[in-house]
Amino acid sequence: MRIELAENDSMARAAKRARASRLLVQVLAFRNYRVTNLKKAGAVYAVTFSVEGTRRFGNCDCVAGERGVLCKHIAAAAARHICAAQEMIAAQTATPAPPTAQEMHAAMDAAPVFKPTLPPAPKFRGVEL
Numbered sequence: 001m002r003i004e005l006a007e008n009d010s011m012a013r014a015a016k017r018a019r020a021s022r023l024l025v026q027v028l029a030f031r032n033y034r035v036t037n038l039k040k041a042g043a044v045y046a047v048t049f050s051v052e053g054t055r056r057f058g059n060c061d062c063v064a065g066e067r068g069v070l071c072k073h074i075a076a077a078a079a080r081h082i083c084a085a086q087e088m089i090a091a092q093t094a095t096p097a098p099p100t101a102q103e104m105h106a107a108m109d110a111a112p113v114f115k116p117t118l119p120p121a122p123k124f125r126g127v128e129l
């Protein structure tokens with residue numbers, strides 16, 4: 001069953017249950033996850049996300065999810081999904097073009113000349129080295 005996601009108490013409670021569990025979240029595809037409960041043999045669930053306009057939905061095939069309850073599997077996958085979404089946005093953000101040779105020369109010409117100040121020459125048995 002599709003469950004609308006929002007930053008509310010049920011999401012906070014589900015996230016708390018997720019943190020108290022040992023859940024393995026695997027990315028199958030964008031918005032498509034496999035969540036395994038490492039404390040419960042055979043407990044593997046499919047979690048998917050969908051977007052409709054500004055509304056976001058999660059879906060999990062566990063017993064709670066089928067009843068429309070925001071389960072810990074959705075909360076765990078949502079945390080991973082937020083990272084995936086941010087990675088996608090970062091990848092789409094164009095990196096600035098490197099400076100041209102002309103720009104680099106101009107920057108070098110504008111930079112102050114480096115004049116190191118050396119300590120006095122050391123002396124060895126009275127002889128300056």
Ligand SMILES: [Zn+2]
Nearest residue numbers: 060062071073
């Ligand atoms: Zn679930």
